[in-house]
Every structure is written in C-alpha cells, then in structure tokens.
Amino acid sequence: MKDQDRKPIILCAGPNGRAVIFGLVTEDPVPGEPVTLRDARMVLRWEGGSGLFGLAANGPQPGSRITAPVESTTATVWREVIEVSPAAADAITGWPHA
Numbered sequence: 001m002k003d004q005d006r007k008p009i010i011l012c013a014g015p016n017g018r019a020v021i022f023g024l025v026t027e028d029p030v031p032g033e034p035v036t037l038r039d040a041r042m043v044l045r046w047e048g049g050s051g052l053f054g055l056a057a058n059g060p061q062p063g064s065r066i067t068a069p070v071e072s073t074t075a076t077v078w079r080e081v082i083e084v085s086p087a088a089a090d091a092i093t094g095w096p097h098a
Contacts, residue, residue: 008089010043010056010082011035017079020052022066022092029081040073041066044098056082059091068097 006024013019023037046055047063060066084092 006038008084008086008092009037010052010084011037011075011078012052012080012082013075013078015077019075020046021073021075022084022089023073029078034074034076035078035081036072036074038072039069039093040071041069041092041097043067043092052082055092056084056088058085059088060095064095065098066092066095069093 006026008022008024011021011023011029013021020043021037021040022043023040025035025037029035043055044065044067045063046052046060048054048061050058
C-alpha cells in the first residue's frame with residue numbers, strides 16, 4: 001500500500017492518553033478498537049506555544065524530540081485522535097530522531 005493511501009494522525013495512547021504517537025492509518029480509528037499505525041514515531045516533547053494541536057497543524061518546532069520510526073505499532077487503549085496536516089506530516093517525518 002502506498003503512503004498516499006494512508007492518513008497521518010497523532011494518537012494519544014495509553015489509559016491516560018499520555019503516549020503521543022504519530023503514524024499513518026488506512027482507516028479512521030474506531031473508539032474502543034485497536035489502532036495500528038504504520039511508520040510510527042513517538043513524540044517525546046513538542047515545543048512551541050500552540051501545543052499538541054499546533055504540532056498537528058504546523059509540525060515540530062526547534063526543541064521538539066521525536067523518535068526514529070518503527071514499521072508499525074498497535075495501540076489497544078487510546079484516548080484521542082488528531083488529524084495531521086500534510087505539511088506537518090512531512091515535517092514530522094523529516095525531523096531528526098532523538
């Protein structure tokens with residue numbers, strides 16, 4: 001499957017939603033069901049005054065820390081899904097990993 005067939009999202013995973021994971025999905029997540037993210041990266045810290053939504057809209061700012069990608073990860077417990085703009089997805093994907 002090609003990346004253009006996948007939608008970039010940020011998933012707030014874990015029982016409290018504190019694990020912030022960027023990745024690509026082929027279908028919109030369904031509440032209560034596991035979500036598999038491809039080319040997944042954990043966002044350890046994001047900088048900038050606009051918070052998590054700013055990260056999703058504009059991408060990371062200097063001082064942000066994002067891990068290297070893994071082929072896939074599946075979250076069985078998650079709290080929130082945030083759609084990521086194409087420009088932000090490109091910036092996150094190209095960000096040097098922590």
